[in-house]
Amino acid sequence: MTYRPLGPKARLLMGPGPSPIHPRVYGAMAMPVVGHLDPQFVALMEETKELLRHVFQTGNELTLPISGTGSAGMETCVLNALEPGDAALICVNGVFGARLREVAARCGARVDVVEAPWGQDIDPEDVRRALRGSEYKLVAAVHAETSTGVLQPLSDLVAAAHEAGALFLLDTVTSLGGVEVDVDGWEIDLSYSGTQKCLSCPPGLAPITLGPRAREALGRRTHPVQSWYLDLTLLQEYWGAARVYHHTAPVSMNYALREALLLVREEGLQARWARHRDMHAALVRGLEALGLELVVSEAIRLPTLTTVRVPDGVDEARVRGELLETHNLEIGAGLGTFKGAAWRIGLMGEAACAESIARLLAGLGSCLSAQGRSADVSGAVRRALE
C-alpha cells in the first residue's frame, strides 16, 4: 500500500466541537518537545495553572489540565468526589447530564436524578425537593448542555446544594471561555472543561478546578480513588511543588493550551463573552430571516451552541453533507431526542465571528434552496450583520 502525505482540508468548524484553531496555537504545537520534568516545561505548567485560574475565575490551587478530553475531566471530578456508598444527585436534561449519571453510578455511588425535558432547564425547586428526601455528598449539573443548547441558570441550584451540605459539581465544557464562568463567585466546588470547545484548542486536555470543600472531602476519603490515572491525590504531587513523576504529560498539547489561554487573556474575559453573545444574536437574526425556528426559548438559550429545528420535508443529513462537501463547513446533527429533528450550530472561540456566520447562512440558505425551500440568502446575511 502507498500512503499519500497527510493533508486534511481545513474545515470551518461550526458544530458542537472541535472548534477552529488559531494559527498561534498550531504554531505552539510545532515547538520542540522537551522532557515533562524539564525546568522549561515546569515553568510552563505554573503559567498554565495561573492562566486556567484566570479563565475559571478562581484562586483554587488545585487547578490543572487532566491528560484526556472533556470526559476525562468529568471522570476525574466524579471519581475523586465520590466513594462507593456515597450518594449523588445528578441533574439530567441532555446527553452530558446522562453521562454524568453513568460515571457516578460506575464508581459505586447511589445515584438519584432530577430530570427536565430536553431543551429545557433544570427547575431548582425539583432539586430542593429531591434534596429533602435524602443526604447527598454531591450535586452535579451541566452549565451548557451541548446536546440541547440550554444554558442552565445556576444560583438557586448551587444554593440548594450547599444548604443541604452537598458539594456542587459543574460541567463547564461548552461554557468556559465562551460565556461567564465564575467558580469562586458562584461557589462551585468542582468543575471540569475541555480544550476543544470555546477555548479553540485541539481536543486532548481537560482543565479542572477543585475548591477547599472538595479538597477536604478528598482528604477524608477512606477508599483510594478508583482510577489510578485520574487520582488527584497523585496528580497534585506532579502538578504541585514535589514534581513527582506520575505519567508523561502530553507536552505538545500543553503548549497548545498555554497559547490558547494566552489568546483568551489578551482578548479579555468580558470582551470574549460579549463577542460570543453578540455573534449568537447575529446568528439568530440570520436564521430567523431564513425562516428557521430555534429549539430553545430565548431566556435560557446558550450563546455558544444553537439548536435549530429541521423544517418539515427537509433531509437534514443531506444538508449537513452538502455543507461539508460543497461549503467546507461542519455543523452538528441532533443527538438523542433531537436526532433527525435539529441541527446544532456552534459558535465557539474562533468560530464566533461575522465571517463564519455569513458563510454559514449563505451555505445553509443554498442547501435549503436545493431542497425546494425559498431562502433569501443575501437578506439573511444582511439581517444578521446589521
Ligand SMILES: *Cc1c(COP(=O)(O)O)cnc(C)c1O
Ligand atoms: C463535549 C462535551 C463533553 C465531553 O467532552 P469530550 O471532549 O468529548 O470528551 C462533556 N460535557 C459537555 C457539556 C460537552 O459539550
